[in-house]
Amino acid sequence: MSDIVSIIQRVLGEVDLVLGWTATGAGGVAAPDRFQTAAEAERAVFNATCVHNLAVHLPRLKDKTVGIVAKGCDSRSVAQLIQEREIDRDRVKVIGVHGLGGMIDVRKIWRLHGYGVPVDARIDSLFIDGREVDRKEYLRQKCLGCRDTVPVVHDKLFEAQGPPITGIAEAATVEAILPGTGLGASLTAAEAMSAAGEDESRPLSELFANMNPTERRLFWREQYSRCIRCYACREACPMCFCRDVCIMQTTDPHWTGAGVDAGEAEMMQLIRVNHLAGRCTGCGECERACPVGIPLMLLMNEQNQVIEDLFGYRAGTDPEARPPLLTFDIKGDSRSEK
């Protein structure tokens, strides 16, 4: 494996700072960090717990030239930010990570082995508390169907040389019923299953797909009743960059009130889904950041799929593309005319 430290040090010659990871999280998992000097970059790591989408920081660093380590999924966020003229392509150096074998869901590890247990998550193998385990069982849900193993935009490539992702989707069933994030989500999943009247071994997305609208309404009501309005979903989203003027918090227009209840939380998420139409790259950071484990990606994935079906468009795959909702097709759009 080529060395992430030396790549970052090389890129540091061209930019003010580089966004990457250090192994300073609980039990040695990765935490985001920034490097400004070659000495600082000595700390940099890249392993299978580097799940965070660092592109979220780019809009806040517009006054600097920035290097960023980006997985395939993260690179779509970078491409989308370039498309939206939110960042300048010339001022960003992307170290694309190529050939990953899927990332590890550390919450899954913590849930089964305790918080802070020592984790050595290499690209191709996983050690928990010194013992090797089958890494397939701890992969993140979203990595199983990965379509973005090759970074969309990159200036340098970091060859991670992980195992191929294809074929592992069937093997990874442990805890697949949960959307892969919140520790407290099991209660929710049980509720969801009782609503759908199905067995426990099926993924939540499948259960959701089999619910009728009334069941879904109750399902969401129950999910949203746990929302504490911390706005972590918004803060973690690389595409939610209108920080000071977010309509989730303005009183004029008054889309949401100040209350913390299921109704307001639902409106918040409807706003988010709406504002991310044709922009969401499906990185899953909103769901990962949610402290109460609301499966937000059920909505985002659905919308991304609908947009792909309707307009043949995937956000963040082409910085030059025309967003589908900012244009129209006089003839082609008439399919649903009544």
Next chain:
Amino acid sequence: MAELKLIGFLCNWCSYAGADMAGTARMKQPGELRIIRLPCTGRVNPLLILKAFQQGADGVLVSGCHPGDCHYNEGNYYARRRLELLSRMLPAFGIEPERFHFTWVSASEGARWADVVTQFTRKIEAMGKMSGAEQGTPPAKASCEAGVGAPDEQTGSEDAVPA
């Protein structure tokens, strides 16, 4: 059955005039629909529709100028895409897509307007009020313990942000 709440977002130039025409011609039409006049269907933020449902509407109708007839030339073309996306997303939000209808009625189509309103109202009457649709007054917040596992541990340094 409690009275249905139906909301209609109508464009000022075609459908609102069409509805006006149906009224002045004294055409018979059901009275449940509450009409909101907008400059153009291009002004219809999908959130307006979702908010209406969320606040307890049982059905939402959007009507504008026929494609090609927009007073602003292309407003309804943008609307068509947005509303198509919205109508496909409604099931995921937990709203029957049949409760939402978007169509085109011109200023001269008073009879068509009466027909659209009648059919839409009948359809929603057949479906009934939205069950569990007491959205205006959401249930008291579930207790915090309900879903939160070990909150202190969850906010571990995994999510630490570069300063």
